[in-house]
Amino acid sequence: MAERYDVVIIGAGPGGYVAAIRAAQLGMKAACIDGRAAPGGTCLNIGCIPSKALLQSSEKYAEARNGLAEHGIEIGEAGLDLAAMMARKDKVVTTLTRGVEFLFRKNKVDWIKGNGRIVAPGRIAVAANGGGNQEIEAAAIVVATGSESIPLPGLAIDEERIVSSTGALAFDRVPERLAVIGGGYIGLELGSVWSRLGAKVTVIEYLDRILPNMDRELGPALQRLLTRSGIAFKLATKVVSGELGNEAVTLELEPAKGGAREMLAADAVLVAIGRRPFTDGLGLDEIGVARDPAGRVTVDDGFATNVPGIYAIGDVIRGPMLAHKAMEEGVAVIERLAGQKPEIDYDAIPGVVYTWPEVAAVGKTEEELKAAGIEYRVGKFPFTATPRARTNGDTDGFVKVLADAATDRVLGVHIIGPDAGTMIAEAALAMEYGASSEDIARTTHAHPTLSEAVKEAALAVDGRPIHI
């Protein structure tokens, strides 16, 4: 007889594994299925975690090469052992995926290694990784199958010379010239890694600015700083074709608006033009689960699809493709199944770009507020005027707070600067609580910390920053 569960989650990424653990906490009999050898999904295996491990290592390398002399530290020339750097990254990944396996055991979640296909509401066929098939039953099924890189027609990914983010996390030598197609966060983060390690990196972006989805001031500000660090940019440019030669990959480029074409030769090309929902092999069409034109599984506010008993969360549904968004949805879908009424404030989900300096944002951009006809006030404060940034020698960037002109409620916070990704948590919490800029301005921030720039930007909304 088929094993019967209260809930089965397909996909053990941040959405799926968190949902499985929460289900177990609430006393449900839960299983989580994934076709990968290790749990953690894209994020732990080929996404957030390995990229941040390489960003950290490459940042230390760049600092050792160029950043220590100003502190009076002499170390001679720093050398690179790329194999050791990669081995460290792999170890970080293994430690964390084993951590998820441990959490599954601790919470008595059944971790099923194989590919799942929904044969009918409540029934899933699993093709086990080791061979063999099994069918399991579930009162509720949660689809958490995530996303995959979007390929660029005419540039077949071989993960060696023409790579997706996965290949760019595993080069066995530093490419002399790396072309990055796409100026979003994945292209900029991985471009930064290889630029710091010595590659001559060129970022090609179809739109007229990098980070096109963020507040208009952030992309150009980051571009200036990355240009200073040695990365070249070709904006408003499209890749028309690519040719894999013996010596190089040659890209043919054309201005987005049309015009004279040019060639760009590179030793490796990273295609980072975005990600799309992944539902291959799940059997959604056969059972009639609706998807939108972008291929995302359509869900209501409670993550229910149009087929009773089938739910979906994470990258495979609408909203930002971010690990923490998937995790929140993993908790919320299960709590709803348990009769609770959790709500996610999608306006308070932060987004972070882990370049140096980091870029982080939560809430509305100025463009969004203008488009919605909302009157707002702006408070800005630069890190040059923040004492801790001076002591650290990291003074690039600023904090920008946007507050409702009538109520002073914080509508958005945008930061480019050192540790922006950590600082944005304060702004997200403020927004969750419906705080005003005055609330942030009146909150005591420890001195000297980088977070004082957030307080000063909040003071600046009312025209009364102290240190500028």
Ligand SMILES: Cc1cc2nc3c(=O)[nH]c(=O)nc-3n(C[C@H](O)[C@H](O)[C@H](O)COP(=O)(O)OP(=O)(O)OC[C@H]3O[C@@H](n4cnc5c(N)ncnc54)[C@H](O)[C@@H]3O)c2cc1C
């Ligand atoms: C290079 C890179 C860097 C990133 N950095 C960050 C970051 O710093 N911060 C951040 O928030 N986000 C980051 N992301 C995005 C983040 O990885 C995703 O938003 C997140 O993993 C989505 O979680 P998920 O649970 O929806 O899906 P996923 O993590 O994609 O997991 C889905 C899982 O489902 C499995 N699966 C699919 N179909 C089946 C099936 N039929 N049967 C069984 N299993 C199946 C897949 O094998 C996969 O393991 C990054 C992504 C990339 C590529």
